[in-house]
Structures are given as structure tokens and as C-alpha cells.
């Protein structure tokens with residue numbers, strides 16, 4: 001059984017105050033979405049707490065840890081090191097926080113890029129990260145918030161499309177996993 005107080009304390013000391021506040025918002029939202037969509041509440045809460053646990057590690061250390069933990073630095077991650085924080089986060093969750101549940105680890109691992117065949121827990125964490133109450137306003141935020149409470153797949157299609165458009169507009173680095181996630185969800189839409 002995980003000691004929540006210990007986990008929170010450890011997180012608070014490794015995240016900036018702003019990031020910790022964001023994390024609490026993600027936990028609150030993940031708990032609410034888990035209840036609505038019948039997803040395991042404890043797994044949702046733990047994944048939400050730990051999703052950004054590696055985000056505030058300095059860049060050079062991120063690269064060093066990725067190499068040490070054999071996390072592949074593909075060409076997209078190399079161009080945008082920030083993309084590695086979710087893959088590294090899963091590894092830190094395992095090593096530093098003692099998480100062994102693969103569903104939780106994958107929810108952390110894919111919360112930034114998404115991927116094909118996402119589980120409901122993975123979708124829920126991706127969305128909770130996107131819509132938590134402390135997020136700054138962006139166009140489309142309110143509709144994604146609304147959809148997240150009704151239909152995880154539809155909300156994911158909206159959120160991924162929004163991200164892809166944003167990254168393209170700002171000439172950022174789009175990871176292929178994100179495109180694959182969107183294509184996969186769109187192709188399944190007709191099957192439901």
C-alpha cells in the first residue's frame with residue numbers, strides 16, 4: 001500500500017510550487033473523471049500525482065538519467081528534450097516511488113505523446129493533465145473539459161487535434177506517437 005503523505009512530500013520537494021499546484025489539479029480532475037468513467041480510482045490518483053515527477057529535473061540530468069535507464073532518445077526527443085519527461089517519469093515512479101503497476105507506469109509514460117491503443121486510464125491522465133482547473137485558458141479548453149466528462153474518446157480526439165495544430169503552428173516538434181494516437185482513435189470511432 002502506497003504511503004500518500006510520503007509520496008506528496010517527496011513530490012513537493014522535487015517540483016516547483018507552480019508544478020505542484022498543477023499536479024494537485026490533475027489529481028482532483030483524475031479522481032472526478034475516474035468516478036464518471038468507472039476507472040480504478042486509486043490508479044488514477046497515483047498516476048496523476050506522479051505524472052510530472054521528472055518534469056523539473058534539469059535538462060542535463062534528464063539526458064543523463066535517460067541514458068542510465070536505457071530510455072531511447074529518439075530524434076524527436078533529441079530535438080525537444082522536454083518530451084522525455086513522461087518516459088523518464090515512469091522510470092522514476094518505479095525506482096523512487098516504488099510503483100510496479102504497469103498500467104500506472106504506462107499512464108505516466110504516455111501522458112505527453114499519447115500512443116496507439118491507449119487504455120482508459122491513459123486517456124484519463126492525458127485529459128486530466130490537459131483540463132485541470134489551474135490550466136491557463138486556451139481556445140477549445142472548455143469544449144475539451146465538457147467532452148472529457150462525457151466521452152473519453154471524443155475528448156481525446158479533440159485534445160490531440162488541438163495539440164497537433166498548436167505544435168504545427170508554433171513549428172514545434174511533433175512526436176509520431178501523437179499522430180498515431182489520433183489516427184487510431186479516429187479509425188475506431190465508427191466501430192463503437
Ligand SMILES: [Fe+2]
Pocket residue numbers: 051052055085086111112129
Ligand atoms: Fe507532463
Ligand SMILES: [Fe+2]
Pocket residue numbers: 022026051052129
Ligand atoms: Fe502535467
